[in-house]
Amino acid sequence: EAGVTQFPSHSVIEKGQTVTLRCDPISGHDNLYWYRRVMGKEIKFLLHFVKESKQDESGMPNNRFLAERTGGTYSTLKVQPAELEDSGVYFCASSRDRWDTLHFGNGTRLTVT
Amino acid sequence: DAKTTQPPSMDCAEGRAANLPCNHSTISGNEYVYWYRQIHSQGPQYIIHGLKNNETNEMASLIITEDRKSSTLILPHATLRDTAVYYCIVSLGSLGNQGGKLIFGQGTELSVKP
Numbered sequence: 001e002a003g004v005t006q007f008p009s010h011s012v013i014e015k016g017q018t019v020t021l022r023c024d025p026i027s028g029h030d031n032l033y034w035y036r037r038v039m040g041k042e043i044k045f046l047l048h049f050v051k052e053s054k055q056d057e058s059g060m061p062n063n064r065f066l067a068e069r070t071g072g073t074y075s076t077l078k079v080q081p082a083e084l085e086d087s088g089v090y091f092c093a094s095s096r097d098r099w100d101t102l103h104f105g106n107g108t109r110l111t112v113t
Numbered sequence: 114d115a116k117t118t119q120p121p122s123m124d125c126a127e128g129r130a131a132n133l134p135c136n137h138s139t140i141s142g143n144e145y146v147y148w149y150r151q152i153h154s155q156g157p158q159y160i161i162h163g164l165k166n167n168e169t170n171e172m173a174s175l176i177i178t179e180d181r182k183s184s185t186l187i188l189p190h191a192t193l194r195d196t197a198v199y200y201c202i203v204s205l206g207s208l209g210n211q212g213g214k215l216i217f218g219q220g221t222e223l224s225v226k227p
Contacts, residue, residue, distance in 0.1 A: 004156070033213050043157065043200075043217040056214060091156050098213050101147075104156030 002026065004105035006092050012111045018080040021108045023092030025074070031055075031095045032075050033102065034067060038088035049075060050098065082112045116140065117201045122222040125195075131188040133221050135201030138182045145204055146177060147215070148186045150197040157200065157217075160186065191225045198222050 005024040013019050025032045034046040046065070047057040051072035060067070064083070069075040079086055089109050093102040118136040125131040137146060147162040161168055161175045163184075168175045174187040188195055200220040 031213055035215075035217075042219060043151075045214050045216070048213055059214075093156070093213070095213055100213075101159040101162070102157075102213055102215065104158065106154065106156050 004092055004094050004103050006090075006105040006108050008108060009106065010109045010111075012113065013082055014113055015084055016081045018078065019082055019110060021077045021079075021090050021092075021110070023075045023077070023094075023105060025092070025094030026096075026103055029094035029096050029103070030072070031098050031100075032069060033093040033095075034075070034077055035091040035093065035104075036088050037091070038085065041088075043091065046077075048098075055098075079110075082110075084112050086110060087112045116203045116216065117218050119199070119201055119218060119221045121219060122224070124224050124226055125188075125191045127193060127225055127227050128190055131186075131191040131195065131223060131225070133186040133188075133199050133201075133223065134183065135186070136183045137201070137203050140181055140203050143205060146175065146181075146184050147202045147204055148173070148175065149200045149202065149215075149217075150195075151200070151220070152194075152197040160199075191223075193225050193227065196223060196225045 007022045030051050032049040037043045045059040048055045049069045052069050066078045089107040091107045093104040145162050145164050148160040149157040151157045161173050163175045177184045198220040202215050
């Protein structure tokens with residue numbers, strides 16, 4: 001089966017611009033998660049979708065971040081406007097059931113200059 | 114904050130067993146111990162998990178102490194491709210409604226050397 005796919009693999013934008021990251025989970029996986037690692041810090045949970053519904057968005061840093069999963073398939077994470085501290089690697093993961101082990105994508109490396 | 118403590122780095126000779134320790138002294142009775150690893154430029158990869166009993170799969174073995182306050186991940190014959198950061202995570206897993214919300218610590222950077 002195809003793994004979790006993330007687009008783009010790298011993105012370089014200027015402060016104040018908007019960026020949209022995309023995640024395609026493994027087919028049939030209802031649970032989709034976003035995580036990120038900012039410079040020098042641990043990988044942190046951002047939010048969790050079950051199908052198209054947000055189950056837990058307690059890790060979202062502020063209202064500049066908007067995650068969507070229309071139709072319960074792929075998900076997007078939009079950062080608007082981007083700030084320097086948003087630089088890091090954004091990971092998406094999926095699982096069939098919420099207690100299954102997670103399958104991670106290779107991440108999107110975001111650089112805000 | 115992460116509920117586990119791991120050494121920041123370890124070296125291992127290729128072909129030898131790599132034993133990665135993890136302390137989780139505050140683990141509760143229904144929390145599982147999970148191990149993931151992150152190879153450079155890739156996303157985290159699941160390795161193994163356990164509750165009380167020792168576990169083995171095609172990738173590794175997990176040894177959990179009887180009091181469950183610590184565990185050891187064993188890669189029986191380390192190869193250069195096992196060079197990665199290894200994360201020990203405690204989570205309610207299937208017994209909790211927050212499965213998938215993993216709390217990563219700094220992990221152990223394992224370097225397998227020829």
